[in-house]
């Protein structure tokens with residue numbers, strides 16, 4: 553793991569708060585699973601297609617209708633929908649918990665592993681997370697972050713290392729997600745403690761290193777006191793938790809693997825159109 557190729561991403565246009573970092577990582581992961589061909593269409597398309605079907609289902613339920621008469625069920629279509637649906641839900645659950653952990657400013661690394669099992673991966677993407685800007689009001693910063701995060705994403709998706717990694721195709725396989733964090737957590741529902749990871753030398757490993765430092769005045773909203781608001785007693789402790797606990801980094805594995813899937817066609821129509 554020491555010889556990983558590194559994509560250095562300078563996040564210099566906005567303040568990398570836990571929420572803005574979470575949005576950035578969400579976009580990186582969505583791009584990663586699509587560009588590594590684990591889903592057959594962009595994540596936004598997957599999301600809208602699944603939501604459309606779920607919307608139709610809940611509408612039919614409200615009206616007491618049986619959406620699809622049993623005789624019309626196409627098992628290929630239904631199976632494809634179920635696989636895609638599970639991928640989508642698992643991904644969203646993983647992302648939700650990653651966001652929750654980022655909000656505590658204790659995550660130092662997120663690791664995405666492609667392969668049939670976690671012990672014999674084909675490819676590994678590491679995302680190194682810097683110490684984030686704690687104590688800000690997220691609402692005051694998120695619009696700025698969303699406006700500028702494309703610059704950070706461009707540094708990744710247009711880098712030579714990324715392009716090379718996309719060129720070297722891997723088959724549709726499983727995706728495993730890990731996080732490395734500064735101390736034990738008993739709040740996590742989906743991530744479970746696991747042994748530290750190490751890989752054989754012939755495993756392709758690349759690293760996205762998010763570089764962000766408190767180099768400019770950040771008194772924006774950090775020290776504002778709102779009257780009648782109960783002070784957050786955790787802020788004091790959460791500003792530099794990683795530094796104080798750096799010696800005890802622990803690994804956690806997402807309890808479900810994401811099973812990649814391909815598009816399939818019935819009479820030249822993509823099955824997702826038939827869900």
Ligand SMILES: [Zn+2]
Pocket residue numbers: 688689692693770771772773774
């Ligand atoms: Zn602020």
